[in-house]
Amino acid sequence: MNDAHSSSASRTAVRDPRVLVIFGATGDLARRNLFPGLFRLFRAGLLPDDLRIIGSGRRARGDLQHFRDHLGEGAREFASEVFDARRWAEFAARIDFVAATTEDGSQLAEALRRAREEAGERAHPLLYLSVPPSIAEEMVRMVGRTGMADGASLIMEKPFGTDLASARRLDATIAEFVPEERVFRIDHFLGLEAVRTLLALRFGNGIFESFWNRDHVASVVIDVPEALGLEGRAAFMESTGTFRDMVSTHLCQMLGVAAIEPPARLDAEGLRARRLALFRSLRPLDPAETVFGQFDGYRDEEGVADDSTVETFVALRAWVDNWRWRGVPFLLRTGKAMGSSERLLTVRFREAPLALFAGGRGGRGERSSEGRGARPDDLPDELPDELSLELSDRPLLRLRLGAKRPGAELRVARGDLTFRPDIAFPDDEPLEAYEKLLLDALSGDQTLFTGAAEIERLWEVCQPVLDDPPGPLPYARGSWGPRAALDLAAPDGWAVRDA
Ligand SMILES: NC(=O)C1=CN([C@@H]2O[C@H](COP(=O)(O)OP(=O)(O)OC[C@H]3O[C@@H](n4cnc5c(N)ncnc54)[C@H](OP(=O)(O)O)[C@@H]3O)[C@@H](O)[C@H]2O)C=CC1
Numbered sequence: 382m383n384d385a386h387s388s389s390a391s392r393t394a395v396r397d398p399r400v401l402v403i404f405g406a407t408g409d410l411a412r413r414n415l416f417p418g419l420f421r422l423f424r425a426g427l428l429p430d431d432l433r434i435i436g437s438g439r440r441a442r443g444d445l446q447h448f449r450d451h452l453g454e455g456a457r458e459f460a461s462e463v464f465d466a467r468r469w470a471e472f473a474a475r476i477d478f479v480a481a482t483t484e485d486g487s488q489l490a491e492a493l494r495r496a497r498e499e500a501g502e503r504a505h506p507l508l509y510l511s512v513p514p515s516i517a518e519e520m521v522r523m524v525g526r527t528g529m530a531d532g533a534s535l536i537m538e539k540p541f542g543t544d545l546a547s548a549r550r551l552d553a554t555i556a557e558f559v560p561e562e563r564v565f566r567i568d569h570f571l572g573l574e575a576v577r578t579l580l581a582l583r584f585g586n587g588i589f590e591s592f593w594n595r596d597h598v599a600s601v602v603i604d605v606p607e608a609l610g611l612e613g614r615a616a617f618m619e620s621t622g623t624f625r626d627m628v629s630t631h632l633c634q635m636l637g638v639a640a641i642e643p644p645a646r647l648d649a650e651g652l653r654a655r656r657l658a659l660f661r662s663l664r665p666l667d668p669a670e671t672v673f674g675q676f677d678g679y680r681d682e683e684g685v686a687d688d689s690t691v692e693t694f695v696a697l698r699a700w701v702d703n704w705r706w707r708g709v710p711f712l713l714r715t716g717k718a719m720g721s722s723e724r725l726l727t728v729r730f731r732e733a734p735l736a737l738f739a740g741g742r743g744g745r746g747e748r749s750s751e752g753r754g755a756r757p758d759d760l761p762d763e764l765p766d767e768l769s770l771e772l773s774d775r776p777l778l779r780l781r782l783g784a785k786r787p788g789a790e791l792r793v794a795r796g797d798l799t800f801r802p803d804i805a806f807p808d809d810e811p812l813e814a815y816e817k818l819l820l821d822a823l824s825g826d827q828t829l830f831t832g833a834a835e836i837e838r839l840w841e842v843c844q845p846v847l848d849d850p851p852g853p854l855p856y857a858r859g860s861w862g863p864r865a866a867l868d869l870a871a872p873d874g875w876a877v878r879d880a
């Protein structure tokens with residue numbers, strides 16, 4: 382059977398055979414994203430034919446078949462569009478499991494040595510550290526100590542460190558064993574199709590620059606509520622918290638993509654330089670403009686301390702002090718166990734200087750009942766015009782504007798101009814974020830990976846909140862977070878609204 386995924390002409394097959402070692406292969410990310418992503422690449426014919434994959438965790442939870450079946454269930458659920466039991470079995474035959482801890486990696490090192498020997502001279506290993514940030518440095522030391530890092534490339538999951546000092550230490554430790562050009566610091570939001578959609582929109586068109594600034598933009602909202610709860614990740618949440626997990630990483634990176642200056646080139650160097658410059662202008666976050674929340678019942682979850690003060694929700698207002706953005710609030714929100722799972726980046730525009738049409742501020746009139754796209758039905762009329770982008774692999778781009786309603790009267794209502802790349806270009810196959818980033822790492826392409834300096838700067842920006850974290854306010858499961866967080870986004874509110 383020919384795999385539909387392989388039809389895209391934009392893909393380049395990876396030819397260099399490698400051995401891939403995934404540390405944290407018994408964890409949530411591996412089951413939910415990494416192995417499903419690798420399986421998609423396999424189905425698309427984009428994995429080197431002789432790629433061997435060694436998964437590792439502290440201990441095996443059964444025999445090898447059990448491990449493969451566990452991953453297979455994940456692929457069935459999270460790569461359902463390409464899942465096929467026969468092809469999974471073919472793919473799974475490449476997967477092994479060898480336990481390793483930060484203290485003892487000898488068996489894994491031996492397994493990797495054998496795999497490299499079997500694969501021959503071109504067996505350049507790729508090591509993927511998908512482990513909690515609290516143990517990342519120890520893990521890198523173990524990997525270096527045992528010789529596994531020799532000649533290897535290294536993918537480091539986010540968050541990279543837990544603060545500025547630990548990120549610097551981690552950078553220094555990695556530098557002892559792996560040259561910088563072989564280090565891939567991953568933030569999978571940067572691998573989303575939507576991010577490249579936004580780059581294309583901003584820098585592939587001549588018109589956007591003229592209004593992409595403080596003169597025309599009233600606010601930027603990055604809204605990432607998640608309906609899911611802990612999903613068995615209590616230990617991770619307790620040691621990391623949502624601020625480090627989501628805000629210092631994904632949400633700040635999305636702010637970066639929305640706000641950077643045009644890069645000289647769309648490569649790793651060009652993008653990293655622009656993000657670093659932007660993050661240098663990002664004002665250190667103010668605890669007084671930050672709300673932490675904890676969902677009701679969090680402390681009753683297995684593995685959570687009875688008196689835990691860990692935040693499962695964060696909302697904040699950030700400011701970029703440069704010529705383009707001075708005075709424009711950037712509103713960031715995310716949390717677990719919220720009303721729905723959505724990811725929206727919304728740029729809200731200033732109103733027209735003169736209200737020529739009846740019924741609204743600056744020219745907005747009555748709402749149309751058509752064309753509201755994915756938004757709930759109860760949008761107040763006074764909401765501003767906006768451009769919003771779903772941060773997904775099949776993004777919807779929507780420009781909401783005032784428009785004349787048909788008929789004799791000159792009535793203005795809100796209407797949406799929408800664009801969906803996967804519908805506009807039905808023959809092209811979008812890539813899921815991890816699929817894209819794994820492919821890039823296997824190919825040695827760093828364009829969509831973050832740089833050390835920008836991560837360090839982001840930790841500096843986050844430090845005031847880490848030093849003086851607001852006490853978490855309770856919120857009901859399935860809600861939109863604590864009341865104080867709703868107030869933070871007044872007057873226009875968050876992008877994902879209480880339906
Ligand atoms: N889950 C998600 O949706 C996403 C997670 N990430 C990132 O991926 C990384 C992993 O997250 P996730 O999979 O959710 O975490 P989990 O807690 O589900 O899994 C952690 C993994 O790390 C292993 N591990 C923990 N401590 C040690 C240790 N001392 N020595 C060896 N292995 C250890 C665990 O092994 P064992 O099972 O034996 O305990 C397990 O395989 C994190 O950095 C996270 O930020 C990024 C994007 C999304």
Ligand SMILES: O=C1O[C@H](COP(=O)(O)O)[C@@H](O)[C@H](O)[C@H]1O
Nearest residue numbers: 414539569607609626627631814
């Ligand atoms: O990095 C993380 O991301 C996920 C959200 O991303 P998704 O692509 O899996 O929806 C988040 O749930 C998790 O807590 C965090 O570690």
